[in-house]
Amino acid sequence: MMGQRSLVAASLLALVSLATPALAHPNHAAATPTLAPWQQASAWPDRIITTFETDPTTSFAVTWRTDARVTQAVAEIVRATPDARFDLGATRKAADSEPLDLETIKTAGQELKMTWNAGLAPVTYHSINFDGLEPDTLYAYRVGGGDGKWSEWFQVRTAPKSGPIKFLYVGDAQNGVLSHWSRLIRAGYQKMPDARFIIHAGDLVNRGSRDIEWAEWFKAVGFIHGMIPAIPVSGNHEYDSFGIIPAQRRLLSALWRPQFRLSSVESLPATLRETVYKVAYGPDLDIFVLDTTSEDLAAQASWLDQALSQSKAKWRIVTMHHPIFSSGEGRDNLSRRNLLLPIFAKHKVDLILQGHDHTYARGTIAETDPQRPERSVVGGAEDVAMMFVNSVSGPKQYKFKSSRWDEYAPSGVRLDRFGEGTQFFQTIEINGGALQYRAYAATGELYDSFDMSKDAAGKKQVTKGPVATMEQRTYGPNFPYRDFKDPQ
Ligand SMILES: [Fe+2]
Numbered sequence: 001m002m003g004q005r006s007l008v009a010a011s012l013l014a015l016v017s018l019a020t021p022a023l024a025h026p027n028h029a030a031a032t033p034t035l036a037p038w039q040q041a042s043a044w045p046d047r048i049i050t051t052f053e054t055d056p057t058t059s060f061a062v063t064w065r066t067d068a069r070v071t072q073a074v075a076e077i078v079r080a081t082p083d084a085r086f087d088l089g090a091t092r093k094a095a096d097s098e099p100l101d102l103e104t105i106k107t108a109g110q111e112l113k114m115t116w117n118a119g120l121a122p123v124t125y126h127s128i129n130f131d132g133l134e135p136d137t138l139y140a141y142r143v144g145g146g147d148g149k150w151s152e153w154f155q156v157r158t159a160p161k162s163g164p165i166k167f168l169y170v171g172d173a174q175n176g177v178l179s180h181w182s183r184l185i186r187a188g189y190q191k192m193p194d195a196r197f198i199i200h201a202g203d204l205v206n207r208g209s210r211d212i213e214w215a216e217w218f219k220a221v222g223f224i225h226g227m228i229p230a231i232p233v234s235g236n237h238e239y240d241s242f243g244i245i246p247a248q249r250r251l252l253s254a255l256w257r258p259q260f261r262l263s264s265v266e267s268l269p270a271t272l273r274e275t276v277y278k279v280a281y282g283p284d285l286d287i288f289v290l291d292t293t294s295e296d297l298a299a300q301a302s303w304l305d306q307a308l309s310q311s312k313a314k315w316r317i318v319t320m321h322h323p324i325f326s327s328g329e330g331r332d333n334l335s336r337r338n339l340l341l342p343i344f345a346k347h348k349v350d351l352i353l354q355g356h357d358h359t360y361a362r363g364t365i366a367e368t369d370p371q372r373p374e375r376s377v378v379g380g381a382e383d384v385a386m387m388f389v390n391s392v393s394g395p396k397q398y399k400f401k402s403s404r405w406d407e408y409a410p411s412g413v414r415l416d417r418f419g420e421g422t423q424f425f426q427t428i429e430i431n432g433g434a435l436q437y438r439a440y441a442a443t444g445e446l447y448d449s450f451d452m453s454k455d456a457a458g459k460k461q462v463t464k465g466p467v468a469t470m471e472q473r474t475y476g477p478n479f480p481y482r483d484f485k486d487p488q
């Protein structure tokens with residue numbers, strides 16, 4: 001076995017040296033970065049993260065990493081019990097394993113030397129989809145590395161067939177991921193430790209192919225990734241601008257697909273594999289994930305239109321990176337809005353969760369009856385069609401539009417709450433026809449809230465949630481706007 005591994009490792013090394021002459025990315029610094037010890041792979045599993053590939057009521061997926069000496073790995077799963085030796089009946093399964101050369105990316109007939117990953121040895125990503133599970137059941141699993149090197153046992157609960165669903169949603173982490181974002185995401189976990197999943201609405205890191213930034217992202221969340229599945233959304237910073245390939249100006253990070261085991265939409269172009277997908281979280285909630293950086297947005301839009309038509313779920317959420325209504329000063333996404341907003345409106349998507357603008361913004365499009373417009377608000381409850389949120393979880397902050405969305409008035413959207421200079425996480429709880437939304441600062445203080453209800457006929461109303469404990473957040477005159485550096 002060891003001989004076989006050595007042979008594979010030697011082949012990988014040979015591949016790396018054959019990769020020259022390679023082209024340097026013009027934006028890469030020439031200096032070799034200092035490697036953090038916790039960034040480097042070993043024979044032990046690390047960067048363990050749970051996701052959804054198939055039905056969350058009966059399955060969940062896990063991905064982990066080792067160094068390239070480990071070419072095959074196994075994982076074990078068992079129903080969790082109070083028994084101290086719950087593990088004795090565990091089932092062992094073989095993982096899917098793929099090597100990844102972090103220094104050289106082979107794409108479009110070229111080999112790109114990733115100097116920002118210089119000095120990093122090739123790694124192997126392993127993944128498995130645990131399926132055939134029971135709904136709303138707690139499972140324990142562990143993942144293997146080389147020769148008996150196991151992770152600890154993690155516990156994950158499958159989705160319920162009915163009953164409440166709680167989850168977290170965060171906007172851009174992107175910068176200062178270990179130094180500043182870690183406290184925010186950990187505060188989110190403390191606020192809602194029984195969250196069933198976490199939506200990361202794009203720009204998880206600043207440079208999507210730079211390994212140290214992912215090392216920070218995994219270290220910041222730590223064991224939480226092994227317990228609460230992630231629903232990652234790709235943002236523009238998960239794409240790298242390889243100016244030396246004119247035909248493909250932007251490419252999805254080489255790390256995205258190896259490190260997240262997600263589902264795909266068969267009918268869409270292969271470039272959208274594992275960046276455009278649907279998560280049907282039990283019968284009450286469908287989540288549609290879009291890739292708004294991709295140039296294949298029209299194909300996504302027609303898939304979404306069809307998928308929303310077929311959706312039987314009580315609640316439908318779309319999550320994507322670029323917001324329909326921009327909140328950062330000087331920013332707008334006109335073509336995306338023109339393409340997607342009519343589809344959202346046609347299907348009255350309940351909630352649109354976005355990022356990109358490094359501010360906080362929440363706005364409503366009310367449901368109006370042209371015959372009786374005064375009926376849209378009665379007794380503090382407003383008839384609503386759609387709710388839009390842009391949020392930010394990392395430390396880099398932009399200035400909010402001085403227009404406060406006035407230019408979007410023809411769309412019928414009304415800005416309900418905005419904020420600057422603050423990191424946020426959001427908790428969302430769905431219980432039958434009731435949805436509770438809360439936005440909190442990293443200190444756990446409430447910044448924004450609403451409650452939404454939906455009756456059997458699909459009629460939605462919004463009422464105010466608990467009153468915020470924080471004042472409106474705006475910049476002071478000396479706030480360090482956009483000032484955040486990448487890790488060295
Ligand atoms: Fe961003």
Ligand SMILES: [Fe+2]
Binds near residue numbers: 202203321
């Ligand atoms: Fe972005």
